[in-house]
Amino acid sequence: MPTAENYYPPFDGHSSPHISIGLSFDQATLKHCLETYGANRVYLIVSTSISKTDNFTKLQAALNDKLVGVRYGVRQHVPWTDVLEIAKELHSTKADLLVTLGAGSLTDAAKVSAFAAANGAFTEDSLSKLHAGAKPDPASIKANHVPIVCIPTSLSGGEYTPFAGATDFRTHQKCSFQHPSIGPSLIILDPALCTTTPAKVWLASGMRSVDHCVEGLTSVFFSPQSDAPAEKRQEAEKALLEGLGRLLPGLLSTRRDPSDPEARRQSQLAVVAAMRGMKLGVPMGASHAIGHQLGPLGVGHGETSCVMLPAVLRWNLDSGRQEGWVRERQSLVLGVFWGIEPVASALRNRGQDTEMSSLGDVVEAYVRELGLPASLKEVGVGREQFAKLAENSMKDAWIRTNPVQITTSQEVNVILTMAAGDGLPPIQGQPGKPGPES
Template identity: 50%
Template sequence: MAAQGETYRLAFPPNQKPYISTGLPFHKSLVHHVTNTFHASKVYVIVSASISKTSNFSRLQSELGNKIVGVRYGIKQHVPWTDVLEVVNDINQKEADLIVTLGAGSLTDGAKVIAFALANQAFTLENLAKIAADAKPIDLQPCSIPIINIPTSLSGGEYTASGGATDMRTHRKHSFAHPSIGTNLVILDPTLSISTPERVWISSGMRAVDHCVEGLCSNSPKVTDSTDATYTKGLRLLVPSLLRTKKDKENQEARLDEMLGVIESMKGSKAGVPMGGSHAIGHQLGPLRVGHGETSCVMLPHVLRWNHLNGDETVKSLQRKVCGVFWGQEDIERMLKSRGLEPGTVDASDIVGALVSELGMPRTLKEVNVSEDRLDALAANTMKDRWSPTNPVPLKDKSMVLEILRMALGT
C-alpha cells in the first residue's frame, strides 16, 4: 500500500517484483514500508562505507530506531564470497527479518546472494560453492527474508533474479540464480544520489546503456517488438539524461529519468533476451578491480566493432537499430556532430565510443589498469561466462575473445 504522496507500482507488471517507490524522500518511504508492508521488527542494514558517514544514514538510523538489529558497513566491489559469508552468519545470529541496503551495486548483489545463502544454510565457502549456478544445484530452498534496496547508482541489480559474487581464491565471479532471488522494494530518491561520485554514477549509467545496446543487437528468438521498444525507451531516457547530469549534477529530473531508464533497460532481460560479449567480458573484468560500469565503458564499443567486422548482414542491421535511436534525439545528435560524426558514415561502435568519451569515462583496458599479461586468463574466464555463446557472433573460442581484448587494450 502506498504512503500519502508516494507513487508505488510494480517494476514489471502484471506480477513481477520488485515494487518501485518514487515521490517521497527515501527515509519516509522506508519507514512506511518497514512498518506497513513488511511488518518488520528486526532490520539488518547494509550501508556503503561512504554513505555511513553522512546525514542520510543518520536519518535512516533515527527513523528506524531500535528496529535495527545489525549494520554492515560496506561490501567490497564485485562481492567477495568472504564478505557475503560474514554478513550471512551475522544475520543468522541476529535473526533479522528484513534486509535494507543503502548504497550502490555491490550492496545490491550482495544482499541477493546473502538472502539465498541464508535460505540454503550456506555458511561456509564450500557450501556457498555448492549453490552457485555453475554447480547445477538441485533441491534449492527459496529466499524468505525480504529485501529493500535504496540505490545510489544505476547498476540495475535491483531488477534481476540473480546475483554475482566472486570467489577470490580463483578471482572468478559466479552467478547465483533462482526464481525467488530478488529485491522486494526499490526506493528511488534522486536527491540521495547527488552525493554519489560522478564516475560511479555515470559509469553505472553506461552499464544500463550496455543492457539496452546489447539487447537491441541480440539475434535471439526472445527478441520481440516489445523488447525492442523497452530498450529504445531506456536509451531515450538514459543517454540525454547522462549528458545533462555530466553538465549539471544537481539536475534531479535527469537523475530520476536515468533511474527510470534503468528499469526499461532490464525489461528485456526479464523477457529472456540474452546479453553478449560486453557483459561476458565485463563480468570477468570485475575481479581484476575494474569498477562496475567501467567495464561497459571500455568493452562495449570494442565488442560492437568486433561484431561488425566479423558478423553477417543481420548483425550489421541490428547495430543500425542502435544508430537510429542515437541519431533520433536532438541532444545526442548535437554531441555526435560536435565530435565529427555524421549519420550513415559511422557504425554503432563509433557512436557509443563518442558517448563514452563525452562522459569522460575510460575507453581502454590500460586506462583501468589491465595489462597485456592478464589477457589470456581473462579470455579463459570469459569463455565460461553464460553470455559468451549468446554474443551476436558467438564467442566459441578463446582466440576470439583475445582479438576483442587486444582491440580494447590501448596504447
C-alpha cells in the first residue's frame, strides 16, 4: 500500500475536485484543512456507526479546537428535515469547512445543506424552491461558499458530482439538487479505513457503481442517433470499461476477504474511472430513475441497483429488439463479465452460460454471488406499491434517457413486475406494452 500522498484532479480540464490517496484520512484532513483551505471553523458530519469507533476519535483529535460542530448521522435518502437541521447549524456556527466521514447519504446531505445555507433556505417551503424540478431562476441562486471535504466509506460515487438527492417526505419524492458550486472540493480515499465498512454495505454501494458503468455503457450516449462527438464517446467508453473492469473482481475479492485493503483500493479507483466517464455527459436510465424512488420506500441506496438493473436490462433488450445497437451495447458489457476469469468462474457456478445468458441474467447472478438481494420482494416492496412507484419514477429525469423510450407509467409497471420476485405471473402483453392487469 502507498504511504506518500498522491494528490490530483481526477477529471481532465477540471480543477475541482481533487483526490488525496496515500495518507491516513485523519492526516490528510488536517493537512488540507490547514494548507489548502486555511480553515478555522470545521463542521463535521459523521455516520452514526463510525461515531462509535476509534476512527472518529482520531479525526476529532486531528482537528482539535478547529471543530465547531458535529452532526451524528443522516438518514438514508436524505430527508429534507435532516438537511435543514444541518443548514441551520452551518449558518449558526459560521463554518468555513464542511467534512463528511461516512457513506453516500452524508455526501448528499452536505451538498444540499451547504447549498441551502448559502441561499438562506431554512424551511421546507424555501428548500422546495431550490431543487431542479422547481426550475429555479439561475440569477437568483447563490453559490455555495463552504468547501466540502468527503471521506467516503462506500462506493456510490456521489462525491464526484455537483448533483445531490434529498427526499421530501411530505410527498415521498426524492428530488434532485444541481449547481456547479455544490460538488465537494476534495475526496480523501483511505482503503484501510474502509475495511471497517460492513461488507454488505460496501458491496451494495459497489453495485451502485456497477449500475453507473452498465447503464452508462448501454446508454443513448452510444446510440446511432447520439450527437456526442466520436472522440468523447471513445473517452467515455474507455473510462466506464476501466471502472467496470476494476469493480467486478474487486467486489468479489471483498466478498471473499472483507479485510483485504487492496481490493477496497481497487474498487475506490474503479469509482473514479466510472465517474470520469459520467463526467463526459453520459446519462443514466430507468434503473437509476426507479431506484431514486425506491429510496423513500425504505430500500437501501445500493440495493436499488441490485433489484432494478437486471429487470431494466431485460426490458431494454426485449423492447428494443428492433434497435440493433441496444443488443450490441449489452453484448459489449457481457464481454467484460465473461472476460475476467474470477467473475466468469463465479457466473458459471451460478448456472450461467456464455452463449445463452443475457446481460440481465448475468447481472442478477453476480448480485446473488455478492450475497445481495435481487428482487423487490427481498427488499420489502410489494405490488400494492407499484402504481405510486411507477408514477413517481416517471417524474425522474433519467427515465427520459432510458435506451428504449419509456412514455407511460404502465411501462414502468411492466419493469417492476419483472423485478417483483413474488412468484406471481408477470403482466401480460408485449414487452414494453401495458397488459390488462396494468
